[in-house]
Amino acid sequence: MxxxxxxxxxxxxxxxxxxxxxxxxxxxxxxxxxxxxxxxxxxxxxxxxxxxxxxxxxxxxxxxxxxxxxxxxxxxxxxxxxxxxxxxxxxxxxxxxxxxxxxxMLIPGGRFENVDIVLVRENLEGFYAAMENIFPVEQDTKAIATCTGYTSRTECHRIVKYAFDYAVANNRKKVTLVHKANILKELCGLFLEEGRKVAKEYQDKIYYEERIVDVCAMELVLIPETYDVIVTTNLFGDILSDLASGLIGGxxxxxxxxxxxxxxxxxxxxxxxxxxxxxxxxxxxxxxxxxxxxxxxxxxxxxxxxxxxxxxxxxxxxxxxxxxxxxxxxxxxxxxxxxxxxx
CATH class of the missing domain: 3.40.718.10 (Isopropylmalate Dehydrogenase)
Incomplete structure (x- = not known):
């Protein structure tokens, strides 16, 4: 003892x-x-x-x-x-x-059998560190609400590098970067830009791919066995990690x-x-x-x-x-x- x-x-x-x-x-x-x-x-x-x-x-x-x-x-x-x-x-x-x-996956016999995903979520920025405001219009004192999220090059680089280092250390084969840069061109574009830089450093060790978040959500409930390590931003990570948990029983x-x-x-x-x-x-x-x-x-x-x-x-x-x-x-x-x- x-x-x-x-x-x-x-x-x-x-x-x-x-x-x-x-x-x-x-x-x-x-x-x-x-x-x-x-x-x-x-x-x-x-x-x-x-x-x-x-x-x-x-x-x-x-x-x-x-x-x-x-x-x-x-x-x-x-x-x-x-x-x-x-x-x-x-x-x-x-x-x-x-x-x-x-x-x-722990309990067999459900909808899926071969789920084994690690989701890596950026934890400090995005819309969860947002600055929110409300604005009045005529008699409605809370007519408009705004939310300004942010992301930094430093944190984008750090979280993607962590995901790749995790993949290497745990004998994982693939990292999927999940984003919405097609719409949030600056907020998610910076994340995608840094992700591609990091991926080049590991190109001989880990396969890298990208998914728009809505496509990822769809594929997680259709073909979750194709995912390995997912790295994404704060809000998307919160949603997708709970979705992924639902695949294995909650x-x-x-x-x-x-x-x-x-x-x-x-x-x-x-x-x-x-x-x-x-x-x-x-x-x-x-x-x-x-x-x-x-x-x-x-x-x-x-x-x-x-x-x-x-x-x-x-x-x-x-x-x-x-x-x-x-x-x-x-x-x-x-x-x-x-x-x-x-x-």
């Missing part, structure tokens, strides 16, 4: 709604395999507001700056009280420039990684689902798969493999599934089955 001195400090944010339940399940499984993490539990989202009237308390930010490694459950941003999105704020605070969403199976130069955050990308919180029916697989990715990140592929093999044994071979996956197993029952399989 690891000694305390050899453990890796990690900021643990259980999250809101079903977050504490699915995080508790994941921690039990990680404890069973003696994962080398030392947890620093912190609050954010509604839990942060309830504790300190702040969705991102100073001590949470301080912990992340200190550890540089985060395992995060789903967060809720309070509505109508002037709070910015907690997730967007975290990305900006820690310059988490790349959002990585692996989407791989967000309950989708982990996510946010990459920065000094900080890496692993998360469940689904919502906090307050309607089922406390009912012992939530699916913990997304945050569990995120923890497996975090084990890979700290070079413990052996432990990551144990988790993924246990998921396959329980969900596929033993057909033990929560209701979102077509079963009727409770969170605690699924957790216990996974603990038995991972030993």
């Amino acid at each position: 690891n000694t305390t001195s050899s453990l890796i400090p990690v900021t643990l944010i259980p999250g809101d709604g079903i977050g504490p339940e699915i995080m508790a399940a994941t921690l039990k499984i990680l404890e069973t395999i003696h994962a080398p993490f030392q947890w620093d539990k912190q609050l954010a989202g509604m839990a942060g507001v309830e504790c300190s009237n702040n969705p991102l308390p100073a001590q949470t930010l301080e912990s992340i700056h200190k550890t540089g490694l985060v395992l995060k459950g789903p967060l809720t941003t309070p509505i109508g009280k002037g709070y910015r999105s907690v997730n967007v704020t975290l990305r900006k605070e820690f310059q988490l420039y790349a959002n990585v969403r692996p989407v791989k 967000l309950g199976l989708a982990p996510g990684i946010n990459i920065g130069n000094k900080t890496v955050m692993f998360e469940a990308v689904h919502g906090s689902a307050p309607d089922i919180a406390g009912k012992n029916c939530a699916n913990p697989l997304a945050i569990l798969k995120a923890s497996a990715l975090m084990l890979q990140y700290v070079n413990r592929d052996d432990l990551s493999d144990r988790i993924n093999k246990a998921i396959h044994q329980v969900v596929i071979k033993n057909n033990i599934r929560t209701r979102d996956l077509g079963g009727n197993t409770s969170t605690s029952e699924l957790t216990e089955a996974l603990i038995q399989a991972v030993q």
